[in-house]
Amino acid sequence: MLRRIPIGYRFLTPLAVVFAAVFAYPFVYSLWLSLTNYTITRRNETRFVGIDQYTGLLDNDTYRQALVNTFVFVLLAVSLELLLGLALALCLQRQRWARNVTRAFLLAPMFVTPIAVGLMFRFLLNQQIGVIPEILGTFGLEIDFFGPDLALFSMVAIDVWQWTPFMVLLLLAGLESLPKQPFEAARVDGASRWLTFRSVTLPLLKPVIVVAVLLRALDAFKVFEYVFAITRGGPGTATETIQYQVYRTGIGFFRLGEAAAMAFVLVAVVLTIVVVLFRRLMREAT
């Protein structure tokens, strides 16, 4: 039977098998779970509930809050990382001496495991024992970084601290691979720094920016470690993010069916964003 399949496809079999085992099966299975009320502790009561879990999420205030938190987090963190990253990349591009050392230092935060970064900031920013609040205290500033108002923004700041270097890395590589000639033409044409940046650098760098933002956004949507290490979603639901809620629902409360539904909603939203962004990029490229 196998003989009737063209040889090229037969070579694909190992990949197809591995793909089915590690991706397709879990994906389809969890999609199925999301349509049932599967709960680890009550497996014999499992029943097919259709899209009830999904419609239920619409009324779930905590879930809605988590969605909003996640989007605010991603939007703020990625925008800040882009702005800072671009500014730093532009500076580094002009740097004349000690380039490699500077770059190595600047990239260091990227190499720390996120859970450690979370723990580090948990102590650095702690209101009682943290160094930073203490220093601010000497200037008479009382700031509770993990209070209800600020906690989410503190998370954003931590993400910016850790992942701006990644932006710098991508954007710097992009900047350095841009053709030199349009920039020389702009100098002869008499364009100011700002006009050159706006009308030449940015448009030429755009594909790199889109890819960098996409990579960072996809990664930021997965934010979990900082929340887990510092606030556990609190105070209240101030830092409750989707990933953390999925973890709590599925692993904490054993409600895997519901957790799967939560995850799929996020996947759908993220995929839509990716497709739209790439479509636009492709259209502009032609």
Add this chain to the structure above:
Amino acid sequence: MAEIRVEALRKRFGEVTAVDDIDLVIADGGITVLVGPSGCGKTTTLRMIAGLEDVTGGRILIGERDVTSAEPKDRDLAMVFQNYALYPHMTAFQNMAFALKARDTPHDEIRDRVMHAAELLGITDLLERRPKALSGGQQQRVAIGRAIVRQPAAFLFDEPLSNLDAKLRVEMRTEILKLQKELNATILYVTHDQEEAMTLADEMVVMRAGAIAQQGPPRVVYAEPASEFVGGFVGSPPMNVIAGEASGGVFRAEGLEVPVPLTAAGPARLGVRPEHLRPSGPGEATLTADVEVIEFLGSSGIVSLRRGNGDSLKALVPADALESVLPGAACPFRIDPGHLHLFSADGSARLH
């Protein structure tokens, strides 16, 4: 428009001296052509004048203004780059408008000037296209358009035609000449192609290894090359050179004697352009040589010759005189005594 003066200009890249003490005057309202083999420092000279490259020494003056360390935008020069250097994300119109936009020109004026330039260059239909959707020749026109919308003090062209096919190159050459007359523009034009240089130049500057080998109107450079290098570089096919000895008003080499001025004495090299080497009757022949091949060009033919001592020569023979020249046969040739070039033994100086 203005005159550009370059004094003792010099550029080093580490150990390499790319431009070595160049003095140059680019006359107002004319085309000055820098020509020389690849790597002789033409682009570097042009880029220093444009302000894209710092100078190692010397001065650059535009009109009366010393611009040696001025920013490119303060020099009021327009440049056409070898690979056009168009902005890839802008339409032809935006490319041409950019320099005006940078100078805060009002919208209406930008449109008028771009349209005027586009008409001059015959690219009004292409204004909405991006560079990627344009052929090499069209991109070239846009690049020239980008320069002429500005009415700068002078134009700098860096081998603008070298990426075009032969036919288009000849066409664009004519158009650049017309455009220059129309705008009465001051142009510094760089090329490695001696034919392009001869046809375009009011003043021709032959460069070699970072220095100027000779400077003058094309006719003069062609008729009286200052060195064997210039003689060989300018003109096609290149000048023939025969090593020998001059004494008592005669230049002697193996199997050959020609009269030269009495002043010349000692070892020397005789330069003979291919068109001054003609088939002749045996009586008036200066030399005989074996005909190897004939490349027929239409109105004439290039005849490759080999002399008894192994030297090869080329003769450019009018079509009607080609009949007497037979491949494989030894033929008598005559050197036109009115068009001789005599160089010193090392080829560096012209004796006559």
